[in-house]
Amino acid sequence: MATNLLYSIRMRATAGNQHVSGAERIVVSEKIDDTVQSLVARAREKKFSPDQIVIHVEILGTMPLRMLSALEVVTVNSPDVTTGRSAASRILRSLDISEQAVLAAINHLSNGAAPSGRTMRGAMIIDARTGDRMEPDQERGVRASRFDWTDDALEAINRKLAAIGLTHFRTREALALATKVAHAPGMVAELCWSDDPDYTAGYVASRATGYVRFPILKVPGDTRGGRAFFVVRNHLDMEKCISYLQTEAVLIADSGMCMPAIEPADYFRDSQ
Ligand code: WAQ
Ligand code: MG
Numbered sequence: 001m002a003t004n005l006l007y008s009i010r011m012r013a014t015a016g017n018q019h020v021s022g023a024e025r026i027v028v029s030e031k032i033d034d035t036v037q038s039l040v041a042r043a044r045e046k047k048f049s050p051d052q053i054v055i056h057v058e059i060l061g062t063m064p065l066r067m068l069s070a071l072e073v074v075t076v077n078s079p080d081v082t083t084g085r086s087a088a089s090r091i092l093r094s095l096d097i098s099e100q101a102v103l104a105a106i107n108h109l110s111n112g113a114a115p116s117g118r119t120m121r122g123a124m125i126i127d128a129r130t131g132d133r134m135e136p137d138q139e140r141g142v143r144a145s146r147f148d149w150t151d152d153a154l155e156a157i158n159r160k161l162a163a164i165g166l167t168h169f170r171t172r173e174a175l176a177l178a179t180k181v182a183h184a185p186g187m188v189a190e191l192c193w194s195d196d197p198d199y200t201a202g203y204v205a206s207r208a209t210g211y212v213r214f215p216i217l218k219v220p221g222d223t224r225g226g227r228a229f230f231v232v233r234n235h236l237d238m239e240k241c242i243s244y245l246q247t248e249a250v251l252i253a254d255s256g257m258c259m260p261a262i263e264p265a266d267y268f269r270d271s272q
Pocket of ligand 2: 194
């Protein structure tokens with residue numbers, strides 16, 4: 001039996017038609033059983049017990065596999081939502097994203113980005129110049145999928161993040177997602193904050209800036225969150241971009257640098 005083939009394993013848990021949790025891995029065949037078991041365990045440890053857990057196990061086979069290095073991590077210690085969002089906006093503006101586009105993204109994320117006013121399952125795709133939304137399905141958004149750390153890189157990133165006081169699984173998972181997204185064709189940057197009411201942190205990520213975290217991008221208790229992917233509309237092949245995000249397999253084989261937290265003034269003095 002071939003042992004080096006890779007499999008994509010994806011878990012999604014729901015209660016009624018409410019999303020409860022989701023996670024995914026890319027693993028070798030020997031790890032399928034353990035991985036499925038740990039994903040089921042993860043789905044069941046949530047506050048709301050799911051009434052459906054769907055696990056997809058899919059061989060990646062002949063699909064191309066892209067190896068990436070993780071974006072560098074830095075935390076900008078902005079003390080509240082206003083300063084956090086304004087620092088995030090300033091970084092997005094420095095990447096040539098228009099003020100209009102930045103404001104549009106922040107408005108959508110803070111009001112519930114789906115037309116129904118709910119949080120989307122996936123991300124918005126936003127024209128970096130006009131702020132127009134370009135994702136084909138505004139209720140669902142575009143989901144980045146099929147990415148994971150190699151075993152070695154996972155161990156290294158866990159160690160490096162822990163060394164700067166970051167031990168939450170969300171940081172590691174968001175960093176992997178942001179690394180994949182940053183390398184999409186036509187992508188300029190991403191803005192994200194969680195929809196988990198207890199998790200106020202968020203980030204701006206791009207190949208140019210790395211993964212820039214902010215401890216507070218929303219008030220505690222707020223259940224609205226989401227992701228905005230800013231793209232350059234000219235020359236953008238939307239189909240290619242979405243197919244990269246959704247289906248191309250990415251393994252993060254190198255952990256990047258993880259810097260200690262710094263004050264906003266120091267960040268902007270050093271970087272721009
Ligand atoms: N692809 C695209 N959008 C997604 C995906 C995905 N795979 N998963 C989630 N989203 C969107 C969706 O709208 C969610 O509501 C929203 O993002 C937030 O998802 O400490 O935990 O999983 O550095 O709640 C960021 C800071 C945490 C981490 C982000 O996102 C840190 C987080 P969540
Ligand atoms: Mg969430």
